[in-house]
Amino acid sequence: MLIGISLISFFIMHLAPGDITSNEASFNPKASEESRQKLRELYNLDKPVIVQYGLWLKRMTTLDFGTSFASHQKPVFWQTTDKDGNITKGLIQEALPITLLINILGLIITLALAIPLGIIAARKYLSWQDRTITLFNFVGFSIPGFWLSLLLMYWLGVANNWLPISGLHSINYESMDTWGKIKDSLSHLLMPVIIPSVTGLAGITLFVKNGMLDVLNQDYITTARAKGLDEHKVIYTHALRNAMLPLITIIGLSIPGLIGGSVIAETIFAIPGMGKLFYDAVMMRDFPVVMGILTIGSALTLMGNLLADIAYAWADPRVRRGVARE
Amino acid sequence: MNHSLFKKALSNPLALAGFIIIMMVFLLAMLAPLIAPYDPDDINVKAILLAPSWLHWMGTDGLGRDVLSRMLYGGRISLLVGLVAVGISTAIGILLGAIAGYYRGWVDTLIMRLVDVMLSIPSFFLILAVIAFLTPSIINVMIVIGLTSWMGVTRLVRAEFLSLSGREFVMASRTLGAKDARLIFMHLLPNSLTPIIVSSVLGIAGAVLMESGLSFLGLGVQAPQASWGNILTDGKDYIQFAWWLSLFPGLAILITVLGYNLLGEGLRDALDPRSGSNK
Numbered sequence: 174m175l176i177g178i179s180l181i182s183f184f185i186m187h188l189a190p191g192d193i194t195s196n197e198a199s200f201n202p203k204a205s206e207e208s209r210q211k212l213r214e215l216y217n218l219d220k221p222v223i224v225q226y227g228l229w230l231k232r233m234t235t236l237d238f239g240t241s242f243a244s245h246q247k248p249v250f251w252q253t254t255d256k257d258g259n260i261t262k263g264l265i266q267e268a269l270p271i272t273l274l275i276n277i278l279g280l281i282i283t284l285a286l287a288i289p290l291g292i293i294a295a296r297k298y299l300s301w302q303d304r305t306i307t308l309f310n311f312v313g314f315s316i317p318g319f320w321l322s323l324l325l326m327y328w329l330g331v332a333n334n335w336l337p338i339s340g341l342h343s344i345n346y347e348s349m350d351t352w353g354k355i356k357d358s359l360s361h362l363l364m365p366v367i368i369p370s371v372t373g374l375a376g377i378t379l380f381v382k383n384g385m386l387d388v389l390n391q392d393y394i395t396t397a398r399a400k401g402l403d404e405h406k407v408i409y410t411h412a413l414r415n416a417m418l419p420l421i422t423i424i425g426l427s428i429p430g431l432i433g434g435s436v437i438a439e440t441i442f443a444i445p446g447m448g449k450l451f452y453d454a455v456m457m458r459d460f461p462v463v464m465g466i467l468t469i470g471s472a473l474t475l476m477g478n479l480l481a482d483i484a485y486a487w488a489d490p491r492v493r494r495g496v497a498r499e
Numbered sequence: 500m501n502h503s504l505f506k507k508a509l510s511n512p513l514a515l516a517g518f519i520i521i522m523m524v525f526l527l528a529m530l531a532p533l534i535a536p537y538d539p540d541d542i543n544v545k546a547i548l549l550a551p552s553w554l555h556w557m558g559t560d561g562l563g564r565d566v567l568s569r570m571l572y573g574g575r576i577s578l579l580v581g582l583v584a585v586g587i588s589t590a591i592g593i594l595l596g597a598i599a600g601y602y603r604g605w606v607d608t609l610i611m612r613l614v615d616v617m618l619s620i621p622s623f624f625l626i627l628a629v630i631a632f633l634t635p636s637i638i639n640v641m642i643v644i645g646l647t648s649w650m651g652v653t654r655l656v657r658a659e660f661l662s663l664s665g666r667e668f669v670m671a672s673r674t675l676g677a678k679d680a681r682l683i684f685m686h687l688l689p690n691s692l693t694p695i696i697v698s699s700v701l702g703i704a705g706a707v708l709m710e711s712g713l714s715f716l717g718l719g720v721q722a723p724q725a726s727w728g729n730i731l732t733d734g735k736d737y738i739q740f741a742w743w744l745s746l747f748p749g750l751a752i753l754i755t756v757l758g759y760n761l762l763g764e765g766l767r768d769a770l771d772p773r774s775g776s777n778k
Contacts, residue, residue, distance in 0.1 A: 311764075315756035317708055319715055320731060320749030327738050327745060433623025437712055441735065452716065455627055463628055467620060474619045 264450055265465055272439070272446035275366055276431045280424070282370040283377055288417075290374075291381025292408065295389060306378060313375025319437045322368050326441070329364065337361050365442045369434060373427070380423055384416035391415075418489055425481025429474045507769055514765025520758030524751075528574035537565035539572040540723050548741050558743035560733050566743065570751055573725035577755065580641050580720075581707040587645025589699050592652025597683055599653065600660025607657070614650045622647050626709070630718045640719045644706050655698055659691035697767045704759035711752050727752050 294306040329336045337360060349357060388394065389412055397407045435448035443449070447466060454462035509515050527534070536556075543563035551558045557566035599610040617625075626647050633639045663669055669686055677686075713719035714728025715735075722729060727748040734745030 311757060311760055312753070314760050315704065315708075315753055317711055317749060317752050317756075319712060320745070320752065323731065323735055323738060323745045323749070327742055331739050429619065429621035430623075433621035436623055436627060437716065440716060451624060451627065455632075458632070467624055467628065470621045470624055471619050474621065478619070 264462060265447070265469055268445060268447045268450045269469070271444060272432070272435050272448060275362065275438075275444070275446065276369075276435065278362070278366045279370040279373070280431070282367065283373045286370070287374050287377035288381055288413075290378045292385055292413070294378065294382040295385030296408065298386065303382075306382075310375040310379050313372060313378075316372060318368060318372045318434065319441055321371065322364065322438065322441050325364055325368065336364055365438055365444055369431070369438055373431075376427075377420070377423070380420060381416065384419055385412060388412045388416045414488070418485065421481050421484050421488065425478045428477035429470070432470050432473065508766050511765040511769035513761045514769055517758045517760070517762030517765055520754060521762060524574060524755050524758060525578060527571060528578055531568075531571035531575060535565075535568035535571045537568045539564065539568040539725050541565070548737065550741075551743050557747045558741065560730070560741075560744055561737055566730065566747060569725040569730055570727070570747060573720075573727045573730060573748070574751060574755075576637060576720050576724065576726040577707055577710055577728070577752070580637060580644070580710040580726075581703040581759075583641040584644035584648070584706040584710070585699050585702040587642065588647075588649040588702060589652050589695065591645070591649035593656050593688070593695065595649070596653040596656025597660060597688065600657035601664070601679070601683055601687065603661075610653065611657075614653055617647070617650050623709075623712075626713070627716070627718065630713060635713075635718045635721055637720050637724075640710055640713055644709050648702065648705065648709075651702070652695065652698055655694050656691055659694060660687050663687050663690055693766075693770045697763055697770070700759055700763035700766060704756045704763065707752065707756050707759070711748075 290306055294303045297303050394407060394412055397411045398404075402411075432447065435446055436452050437448070438444070439446045439448035440452050447470070450462065451466045453459075454466065509518060541564060543559070545563065547559065547563045548561060549555055549559040549563075555565050555567065557570060560566055560569070595610050595614075599607040626643050629643050629647075630639060633643070664687070669682065672682060672686055710719055710726065711728035711731065714726045715731050717729070717732060719728055720726035730748040731745060734741070734748065737744050
């Protein structure tokens with residue numbers, strides 16, 4: 174699986190017309206053909222594509238994606254210590270936690286809103302509440318996230334100056350006290366976290382609603398009601414747990430979308446996460462960084478799917494027994 | 500699609516609403532040369548960043564171009580990209596899905612592995628990487644979106660083929676000596692058409708969003724040609740001075756995508772007997 178991904182990402186990079194040397198040479202008009210050749214040798218660009226792939230794969234087994242073309246001293250992954258003892262962090266190492274933080278916070282907000290909304294829509298199926306939520310879902314599906322970001326940036330950031338519109342910290346971040354730092358970070362994170370959750374909300378709400386509708390028609394719910402359990406208990410202990418099962422899979426499947434979606438959001442809000450790093454790397458034709466991110470992004474997806482499968486087995490005893498029996 | 504099916508589809512209020520929205524957007528885009536008040540590329544230094552007024556209904560941009568005219572012409576691009584990209588992905592999806600679902604065995608395994616691999620690469624990263632290394636142009640955007648979004652259709656067609664193959668009319672036809680091609684094109688494909696149409700319509704919605712996102716990042720449709728996405732890029736640059744540059748193209752994208760989504764979901768409700776009963 175990973176090998177397939179690495180093959181695809183590697184060969185896409187070589188579809189590219191021109192290479193890094195043309196980029197570098199354009200910064201330095203004096204660069205001769207000879208020095209370009211040296212550069213190519215340095216990065217093994219002079220070897221045939223298949224040899225490059227082999228070399229790359231060999232280094233990748235140690236998670237070494239090579240050195241960024243654009244910022245020479247910085248390795249793409251894992252920190253290094255130079256001879257003076259200065260620690261240089263890897264580009265992905267710096268960017269990944271930021272993106273993960275934003276996406277996980279966003280996911281929590283999405284779920285916190287989507288589950289109650291989905292339950293309401295399912296319980297009051299075809300009522301005005303359900304119709305309002307459905308309408309909201311359609312709009313949520315269709316709204317371009319970056320446009321929503323721009324509007325909110327204008328409204329909250331430019332017109333009213335309530336929230337900062339870019340970056341993770343204010344310029345005077347270092348001089349703030351702890352409380353000030355927390356407040357500063359939160360206000361910077363607010364828009365980038367909330368906007369993707371709003372657009373992601375629609376899909377999950379619809380999913381919870383359909384799951385609940387299916388479950389509410391099951392015999393054991395009728396049984397629970399017939400036993401005289403109060404409706405609250407029926408919904409939250411009997412129905413919800415079963416309705417949540419497919420949701421685990423959906424969240425697992427939505428990971429590539431979340432990572433991919435971070436490109437636009439991070440570019441708009443100038444957040445130094447994976448998305449922005451990727452965008453900049455693509456623009457600079459920085460092969461090692463691009464391939465590192467493609468591979469790490471895909472590996473994250475696979476890990477997400479695996480976690481979803483594990484969570485599923487944990488939540489649903491039927492799956493566990495099914496596995497044991499096989 | 501035959502007449503009665505078409506009628507049935509549009510009897511669904513969602514589908515009808517979506518259909519009307521799409522038709523109106525198409526009409527406006529097609530009539531662009533007739534109804535656009537100005538030349539979309541006409542630069543006017545005396546009319547830079549004017550707010551909406553009777554002269555310029557949607558204001559002007561940083562080069563004094565009329566935003567309404569650019570929106571109308573940009574609509575043509577956005578609609579075209581959506582249709583062609585989904586045409587490509589649906590064609591690939593049907594082909595691979597049919598091969599996998601009909602012939603099964605190792606071909607099936609191979610194709611499904613490929614689907615898994617493609618699905619696990621964050622698609623926006625993939626598209627961005629490919630687009631950035633090719634020269635950005637409308638053609639490339641259409642091809643790349645098409646080439647990176649066929650996986651859903653492939654799975655769909657394969658699943659339909661697998662379930663249809665066991666049905667009596669297919670077995671009967673096979674017993675009577677029907678050739679592979681006849682089975683595929685006369686029996687299996689027509690009977691899987693409904694979910695394919697639904698997923699294509701919803702796919703167009705996704706492709707329009709994708710194109711606008713790419714153009715917004717400067718990797719899609721290139722200036723001076725207008726597209727809703729790249730008008731929004733200007734909107735971002737001038738966000739402090741000109742809200743109209745952000746508002747209108749976004750609304751246009753929202754309305755168009757909403758139209759396709761309504762149409763797709765409506766069609767699903769109307770044509771798919773399974774979803775009608777339990778939803």
